[in-house]
Amino acid sequence: MRNTFIKTLVQLAELDKRIFVITPDLGFSVLEEFEQKFPDRFLNVGIAEANAVSIAAGLALSGKIVYVYSIMPFVTMRPFEQIRVDVAYMNTNVRLIGVGAGITYGPAGATHHSIEDLAIMRALPNMAVFAPSDPYEVEKITEESVHHQGPMYFRLAKKGEPIISNPTHTLCLGKANIIKENPQNKITLLFTSNASDIALEVEEQLSQHGFASDLISMHTLKPFDYDTLEVLLKSKDFIFTIEEHSLIGGLGSVVSEYIAESHYRPIFKRFGLPDEYSHYVGSQYFIREKLGFTSRNITDTIMSLV
Amino acid sequence: MNLNTIANSIRRSIVKMNARSKASHSGTALSTVDILTVLYFKTLNIDPKNPLHVNRDKFILSKGHGSSALYATLAERGFFDKSLLEGFYLDGGILPGHLDKEAVPGVEVSSGSLGHGLSLGLGMAIANKVDGRDSKVYVMCGDGELNEGSMWEAIMFAPCQQLKNLTLIIDYNKLQGYGRTNEVINLEPLSDKFTAFNWDVFEINGHDYTEIESALTQTTQKPKVIIAHTIKGKGVSYMENQFVWHYKSPNEEQLQQALSELI
Numbered sequence: 001m002r003n004t005f006i007k008t009l010v011q012l013a014e015l016d017k018r019i020f021v022i023t024p025d026l027g028f029s030v031l032e033e034f035e036q037k038f039p040d041r042f043l044n045v046g047i048a049e050a051n052a053v054s055i056a057a058g059l060a061l062s063g064k065i066v067y068v069y070s071i072m073p074f075v076t077m078r079p080f081e082q083i084r085v086d087v088a089y090m091n092t093n094v095r096l097i098g099v100g101a102g103i104t105y106g107p108a109g110a111t112h113h114s115i116e117d118l119a120i121m122r123a124l125p126n127m128a129v130f131a132p133s134d135p136y137e138v139e140k141i142t143e144e145s146v147h148h149q150g151p152m153y154f155r156l157a158k159k160g161e162p163i164i165s166n167p168t169h170t171l172c173l174g175k176a177n178i179i180k181e182n183p184q185n186k187i188t189l190l191f192t193s194n195a196s197d198i199a200l201e202v203e204e205q206l207s208q209h210g211f212a213s214d215l216i217s218m219h220t221l222k223p224f225d226y227d228t229l230e231v232l233l234k235s236k237d238f239i240f241t242i243e244e245h246s247l248i249g250g251l252g253s254v255v256s257e258y259i260a261e262s263h264y265r266p267i268f269k270r271f272g273l274p275d276e277y278s279h280y281v282g283s284q285y286f287i288r289e290k291l292g293f294t295s296r297n298i299t300d301t302i303m304s305l306v
Numbered sequence: 307m308n309l310n311t312i313a314n315s316i317r318r319s320i321v322k323m324n325a326r327s328k329a330s331h332s333g334t335a336l337s338t339v340d341i342l343t344v345l346y347f348k349t350l351n352i353d354p355k356n357p358l359h360v361n362r363d364k365f366i367l368s369k370g371h372g373s374s375a376l377y378a379t380l381a382e383r384g385f386f387d388k389s390l391l392e393g394f395y396l397d398g399g400i401l402p403g404h405l406d407k408e409a410v411p412g413v414e415v416s417s418g419s420l421g422h423g424l425s426l427g428l429g430m431a432i433a434n435k436v437d438g439r440d441s442k443v444y445v446m447c448g449d450g451e452l453n454e455g456s457m458w459e460a461i462m463f464a465p466c467q468q469l470k471n472l473t474l475i476i477d478y479n480k481l482q483g484y485g486r487t488n489e490v491i492n493l494e495p496l497s498d499k500f501t502a503f504n505w506d507v508f509e510i511n512g513h514d515y516t517e518i519e520s521a522l523t524q525t526t527q528k529p530k531v532i533i534a535h536t537i538k539g540k541g542v543s544y545m546e547n548q549f550v551w552h553y554k555s556p557n558e559e560q561l562q563q564a565l566s567e568l569i
Contacts, residue, residue, distance in 0.1 A: 040436050051425045051459035058429020061415065062437075066429075082456070085419050086426060090407060 001156040002030055002099050004135035008142040009067060010034050013041065016146055020059055020066040024052040027069050049079040053094070057086035060093045065146060071105070072098030072114035072155070076121060087151045088124040095145055095152045096121075101131070101194040102244030102273065103291075104158045106284040110277040114155075118192075119249020121153045122222045128173060131155040131193035131243075131251075133217040134164045140171040141219070148173065157194035164196055165217070176228040177217040187213035187306065188232050191242040192221065192251045195272075198288075199242045201295035202302070209299075211306060224254050233264040238306060240269050242298065244288075247272040267305050271298045309515045312382060313343040314568045317541045319378035319391055321568070325561040327395035329403055333539035333551035335375035337479040337512070338367075338446060341534055342379040344518040345444060354384040357411035363441050364414045364430055368423020369448035369477065370404040376413065377401050385412035421454030423447060424474055428460055431472040444522075446475040450482025453491050464529040465504035473522065473530040474505075477512065479538040481549050496533055505531045512536035541568055 010033055013019040020041045021034050035042040045052045049070065056066040068075055075098045076083070087094045098117060105112040122129045130152060132138045138156065145152055164179055171177055180203070181188075187206065191199035199215060206213050214236070218225065232239065239259070241252040252270025259268055273293055280290045288294055316339050324332045346352070350363040367376045374394060381388045390410065393399020400409050404418025415426050427445040434441050451457060464472055478496075480487050488494060500507045506526040510517040512534030521532045538552070539545025542564040556564055 043432070045463055046459075048456075048459035048463065050421070050456040051428075051463055054422050054425030054456070054460075055429040055432070055463075058426040058431075059433050060429070061426070062430050062433030064433060081419060082422060082425075085416060086422055090416050 001132060001135055001138045001159065001161055003159055004138045005097065005142055005154070005156060006030055006034060008139045010037060012143065012146055013038055016065070017041070018063060018065045019146065020056070020064045022052050022056050022066060022068045024049045024070050024074065026071055026074070031069060049074050050082045053079040053082040053096075054086045056094045057090060057092045061090070065093045065095070067095045067097050069097040069099075071112055072100045072117055073111065076114070076117045076153070080120065084124060088126045091126045091150050093150065095154060097154045097156065099156045099158060101155050101157045103278060103284050103287045104194060106287050107281055110279070113278060115246040115273050116249070117155060118221055118243070118245050118251070119253070122249070122254070126150050127222065128152040128220065129155070129222040130173065130220055132219045133177070133191065133193060133196035134161055136163050136165040136167060137171055137177060137217065137219045141173055144173055155193050161194070161196070164200065174220045174223040174225055176225040177219055179215040179217055181214040181216065182212060183235065185212045185214050186237040187211055187302070188216060188236045188239050189213050189242060190216050190218050190239065190251065190255060192218045193243060193245070195242045195244045198293070198295045198298065202242065202298050205295060205299040206302060209303060218251055221251060221254055226258060229255065229258055233259070233262065233266060236266060238267045238302070240271060240302060243272045244293065245272050246275055248275055269301065269305065271301070309343050309347060312347055313339050314541070316343060316375065316378045316382050317568045318565055319381065319388065320374045321542065321556055321561055321564040323374045323378065323391050323394040325556045325558070326392065328555045329374070329395040330553045330555065331371045331374065332555060333479075333481070333545050333548065334369065334448070335372045336540045336542060336545065337536040337538045338372050338375045338477050339379070339540065340513045340515065341446065341475060341477070341518055342375055344515055344522065346379050346383045348519055349522045350444070351441065354412070357385060361439055361441050364427070364443045366415050366417070366423040366427050366443070366445045367405060368417055368445055369420065369451055370417030372448075373401070373403060373405045376405065377410070380410065380412040383412075386410045420448070420451045421456040424457055424460040424464075427472060428464055428467070428469065431469045432467060434471055435467070435469065440471075442471045442473065444473045444475060446477055448482065449476055449478045449480065449487045449493060450490065452476070452493055461500070461503050461505070468527070469529045470525070470527055473532060475532045475534055477536050478533055479536040481538045481547070481552060483552065485549065500531045500533075505529050507531050507533065509533045510535070513540055543567060
């Protein structure tokens, strides 16, 4: 995802001189092409995230479109109050690009995990929250980001994720990306960001049990596609959300808030990470197992409900 | 109109605003007025009739709790009608206690949380440089604001960009939220610190118009910092250098006394 992001951004920057990239000293082996092609529009501000975000806002107030790139906690939580005032409150064209969604950086430890970012970022007025499930979504929304007015947050995984989108589908911010849907299906799996692999496994496992299910990538948590959710609630009996994020405040919260205030009463359950920091040492997949966030557990739970 | 007359008019607006609204920060606002007067009536390339002109100079009041001074100065300079000052900090007014850039023309950034303004100014100065504009960026911070770590991130970074179009003005009024600035965290030797961080340093009396204008207009090859020694509450005898006027607002009797002194 991060390689798709920067490749797309380099192409856009060839045509649009407003595009800037700022890094607080991260992005080694990712940002070099941008730096070499556009040295006047690339800033490494040093390990100083607060300064990075406010400089970005200052540039944006001067007409630039500024992408601040870092590992997720350092571009969301470390400079949060700068984001709140200089980016969200002033509604500036700053794009916060976080890499390492959820527990992507597994063995690096919990300082580098990001299980709270969706909750935090979607609480900010004006902030668009984009959590792509595959590189195709990254490419299309990066293209759209040049024209979007106001701030955006990108929750990227890392690299090597497969494309699961149908490339003939038009993608845009705030609209669900339907990977697989059949009006006859009674089960819908809504997922976001780097939980796409788990969602696909669950869909496969359910089908082995004889249950067909929809697969829908909710790549934008804000503005959320409530229209699609409304359509699903009218026709589906079972709605499940899957995300590699704390169960507090992410996709599951968005959907449950809507359902709670509606008259629909589907069988609904959220799947995500527990409200705890991981002290396990191991890969993303190892830690998922330890935290119980696996396709097998999710499938078993769903099978107990259908 | 001479600068002193203008500054007194701005100060009268400030004490009236704070008396009417019972808002804090009268002393904070008053220490900045002479510098704001020189900036807005002598130095800045601005046009109140075209406040978003792309080649304008920009001024950022990073110490956003001194908002009444900037609002009053902008009104004095003709950016908006002085009658709007009457709603400052009050139900239905459009001027909040800390700066909102959407409130009125001339307010370049929203502020109120300390330690943001210099970095915002850095971004604007870099944009000017990249776009080949001669426009300048001026940022005013409080002395207590230098306690914020983000200030020093920006102070370290600015000289690396050779930003000779950026000026930081420190309103060194020696008082902050909980006591005397240099008793809370000692800033001294402040001038030496900026010299060591590779800034060009000017140390002036922040109430002397000649010194202010001279420091603002001197060209440098590095970012410029003006350490302006000021008096909190300047111009109102009972407020001057009195910590309590970080918080208090004048009652009717005090307001009348202040107005009688500001002529």
